[in-house]
Amino acid sequence: MEDDGGERSSFVISLIENRAKEFLGNETCKSTLKLHFLRLKYDTNLSHIKIQKTLLHFYDPVVIIVPPNKLAPEGMVGVSELVDRFYASVKKVVMARGCFDDTKGAMLIKNLAAREPSALGLDTYYKQYYLCLASASAAIKWIEAEKGVIITSHSLAVTFNGSFDHMNIDTTSVHNLEIVEPLHSALWGTSSKKRSLFHMLKTTKTIGGTRLLRANLLQPLKDIETINTRLDCLDELMSNEQLFFGLSQVLRKFPKETDRVLCHFCFKPKKITNEVLGADDAKKSQMLISSIILLKTALDALPLLSKVLKDAQCFILANVYKSVCENEKYADIRKRIGEVIDEDVLHALVPFIARTQQYFAVKAGIDGLLDIARRSFCDTSEAIHNLANKYREEYKLPNLKLPFNNRRGFYFSIPRKDIQGKLPSKFIQVVKHGNNVHCSTLELASLNVRNKSAAGECYVRTEVCLEALVDAIREDILMFTLLAEVLCLLDMIVNSFAHTISTKPVDRYTRPxxxxxxxxxxxxxxxxxxxxxxxxxxxxxxxxxxxxxxxxxxxxxxxxxxxxxxxxxxxxxxxxxxxxxxxxxxxxxxxxxxxxxxxxxxxxxxxxxxxxxxxxxxxxxxxxxxxxxxxxxxxxxxxxxxxxxxxxxxxxxxxxxxxxxxxxxxxxxxxxxxxxxxxxxxxxxxxxxxxxxxxxxxxxxxxxxxxxxAHYGLLLAEVAGLPSSVIETARSITSRITEKEVNEMEVNCLNHNQIMMAYHAAQRLICLKYSNQKEDAIRQALHLLKESYIDGKL
Ligand SMILES: Nc1ncnc2c1ncn2[C@@H]1O[C@H](COP(=O)(O)OP(=O)(O)OP(=O)(O)O)[C@@H](O)[C@H]1O
Known part of the structure; x- marks a missing residue:
């Protein structure tokens, strides 16, 4: 069973190894069936797909059991779809979500596993394996139902396997070592933040970089070559100040969410019609448009990255320069974006600015209907601002503000100190919010509806205009995946590793x-x-x-x-x-x-x-x-x-x-x-x-x-403030116990010569190990030596 220490974008695939063929053909049920339940990360990220392919190839499955497709979280590629795409020849069985029951899976495994349940760590590691256990439940149910057999108790060989190319750290150790969370975080309060390795290194600037760092800490690398390429990169960054600062500056120019937006290009959305947009459609269109703006911002920063990396020597940086910075496809796609998207449009985080940027993303004159929708949007927005001005004067509320959020649209915010007595009855939906009062009026609500509808129309038309561009991006999605991966890796190495090392005095950290x-x-x-x-x-x-x-x-x-x-x-x-x-x-x-x-x-x-x-x-x-x-x-x-x-x-x-x-x-x-x-x-x-x-x-x-x-426990207890009378009593008791122990030891203890003799003999045997003797023979000799030592016959 595979687990990655708690990555969110994970799912379950149940695989039945080839050996199952023998079992399924021969229904005596006595042979040992080996089941593999793989918990796999999946998203549009290329490398994750690669991991899945490797694992699936490794096990060469005859059946893949998956939950229904609709369970894939929004924006993710369904496992089912991945199986269709890469393993069309393998039999796929879709089972209801209810069959993936972790509690039942744990019971089944305990009952059917040939090994001691403690060896599987089910009691202690139940939570860690819950996805695997859920898939176990589905797989066993399928076998029994499909083949009309009952698997006999204690006949399955079940093992929990970690990832093949990473170091595995079980959840207890992740906790004990304070890798992600500090122990007793409640005790340390806010100052606890820096007490875990993850928080110490979390100076990454992008969401993807932070995620990569967390995943690395939970599953460090095992491949010496890959580790060394990262260390070579760090060497160069630490010895070339200009490169280090240049890179940290340039990485800030890339949007933080570059990797996250890629999934918006993976599925072709439903055909847009001119009907009124549903809330979900509007959200999807908005995401798609904002993703294109974000890609444009990322591509704009690429020439700056190229300038910084021009003379880089190490494998990682030189490779980034060659495969990303010098790749003309990025310039081509940027040119295509420039044909449709306005040059001045930028990625923004403030909701209203971001939305306005999205409405005006497509160049004017490309689509007449879009231009009309924009006009209507501008008119209603202007009317809303005029309405606010009117209220300011009419009700003597000079500090009345007009904030905007995606859920409510525009609303009024008035400082409570400005309100003498009660607000006029015109103001509705009045809610206290800190030192302010948030409210609306019927006029504002009606304008909001018109403004929203104009905005929706803008989205529909913008999306229509972007259709060809989105198709082109979709075709080159692997390029963008590469760019996103590169940015996450650079963020981790530059902003986390190199930054952490550079904040310490020189030579405090060394290359392992x-x-x-x-x-x-x-x-x-x-x-x-x-x-x-x-x-x-x-x-x-x-x-x-x-x-x-x-x-x-x-x-x-x-x-x-x-x-x-x-x-x-x-x-x-x-x-x-x-x-x-x-x-x-x-x-x-x-x-x-x-x-x-x-x-x-x-x-x-x-x-x-x-x-x-x-x-x-x-x-x-x-x-x-x-x-x-x-x-x-x-x-x-x-x-x-x-x-x-x-x-x-x-x-x-x-x-x-x-x-x-x-x-x-x-x-x-x-x-x-x-x-x-x-x-x-x-x-x-x-x-x-x-x-x-x-x-x-x-x-x-x-x-x-x-x-x-001697008696350090008593000394510490005294420091901790135990009453002196208690300490005195404890002292007299220990001295009596110690006396007794010494007497017993004198009777039982082997003399010094004997111990030394055993020690030298063992040392000689170890030397033998490095001669041509067989290891088993040496072990047996050691064992005999131990036995004689314990029996006192040496
Ligand atoms: N190398 C060190 N340099 C400075 N301070 C240290 C060092 N190692 C430990 N300490 C301090 O000593 C405290 C006690 O250390 P620690 O808990 O490792 O002791 P321990 O021997 O495991 O104790 P116990 O046996 O009671 O669990 C730590 O909280 C830390 O503040």
Missing amino acids: EFTDNGPLAIDAGRHPILESIHSDFVPNSIFISEASNMVIVMGPNMSGKSTYLQQVCLIIILAQIGCYVPAHFATIRVVDLIFTRMGTMDNLESNSSTFMTEMKETAFIMQNVSQRSLIVMDELGRATSSSDGLAIAWSCCEHLLSLNAYTIFATHMENLSKLATIYPNVKILHFYVDIRNSHLDFKFRLNDGPKHV
Whole structure:
């Protein structure tokens, strides 16, 4: 199942893979059927269509199940239509909207899936997969009804797959890492805005650029070549000030909504007649005309972009210059627009100005009826202004204003202080609005009707005049799609990435490097958001490689563990979207999945306790982890008894150690540091805290090895203001417990020589791995070593 982290323009396609053929032919129902439910973005954007085609090709479907076409949101291409266009040979089944029921889908999957329901994460990730589950419900219903079979319980292999060419970050991690929204946003109030990565980078100027940035943060890239082309572009922008400022200036000249208007050209509207326009028709005509004005404004800015990019060197900018700026088709279409549209017409945001621009968009003299409609529009508009003047004088209301909005048309706005007593009865629809009163009169209402009708006529005639031009644009829609995509990408790289880096002191951000199989090494990394809040933020490094694939971070409360974990993930995400990172140096093994498990509150929605939520999240990670994953665990097992917690944390670590994934594990459990004495691929680090006169001084500096900080919990509790009598009692209890523990440890603990012997043996085995020995043999030997160690027979 595929999910993109919450893009709005998404829909569901249910695909049944080729293997279904075998199943459907053989109705014993015992074979395992593999279903793929793809949640796909679709709009007129070229690249999204490409994604769909790739995925559909990949699965080679025999049946595509889609909801009815009318469900496509306004302005979007219906999924059904896309299937017709690109997969005419594939059987298409249209099922009623009611069949796409996510609740039913979740129940069916739980019942039919061969895997443990926890592995699918349905409890925790229900919301994230709701579209997939809805499509599952429809697909299963179709199979059962069409083939007259019943799928037996636990016979389906169901997997949740992410996008193939992007890093996947599950919703819990998106939340934990504060990628889009800050944690506890209610707590931080308005100042919370800058506390998420998205808001930190959201200096984009266009809607498409902002959307692209959000989509990138939710699904960073995986392809090193693409990432590097973005980084090359950033290199050039950072080293060429003139280019950077020139580009930011020029991008402002393009309308903000360039990408959004393209869908207005995708469908041919109904034939316009001279009958009275319905509200929807008028709106569509208005959108189409405003879209042409907007394209004209965008094309006018193109020569300026060309001038700025003339000498650009990097692949992206040079390619934009070659394929967009030098493409003569844009000049041709601009010329065609110029033949019909008045040169002075501009894209405007104020409703009345925008509408007036639209009525007068087509050059005078092209259509006689349009000229008459315009005259009538001008006359009624003038009459409305004269009426307002008349009221100003007659009722002594010099501050009476005549605002306009698309819904009401013209209305009066009068400051309340100007109204002595009551308004004359002539004024109707009186509504208080702040310090003003909004109202109308019968005369104004009647003029508004005439004005609106003249405006409607203007739209009809304008649209008729633009028909040929719209057809020409429709033919070249791919060119405009390219232009829109280019503008979004440039907006993201220039206005977001380059702008963010340029606002930091020189060399604070560096270009990351990438490897396929190498280590994850970050030297002096900083938290991208917190470093601007704490002026004295302490940088920290990390090194994880295949030979040392787990880092256990220890340290007392408040020492900086969670911040460090978040910082590493955010640096990787920044790097994989093609941005510089806040570090002295960074080499990154491309990550395909980030999993985080950080302290959660009770999950009231799924009726789970803190411990249960923790275990479900951990189960989800364990069962979906891949070779190139990054797993970040913060204090696993603290929500249950300390012995069970330690046992779970220990065994989870052992499981993760056997994988190629990289793990960073933060914990308070000092006993966990003993893992390093058995497994040479575990590295222990701790956050240094200075304790003087029973006072904790946090240094936020990461040091090698474990470190015992005695009774830091008590010290912190004292700082938090617990009564001294309570602290004293707690102190005496801990000293007694500690004494007992020390005695027990003396009895049970293996002697130092034995630990060192095991450690050296493990190290030798790892060396063997790099000789020509088979990995399985080494693993088995390690396992035996572990067993003997636990049994004390070493
Ligand atoms: N490197 C750093 N430089 C400066 N301040 C930091 C640094 N790391 C963390 N801090 C500050 O210390 C506070 C506590 O950090 P954090 O929550 O990461 O500690 P923790 O060890 O995870 O605590 P706990 O174990 O109680 O969850 C943060 O809110 C942040 O303000």
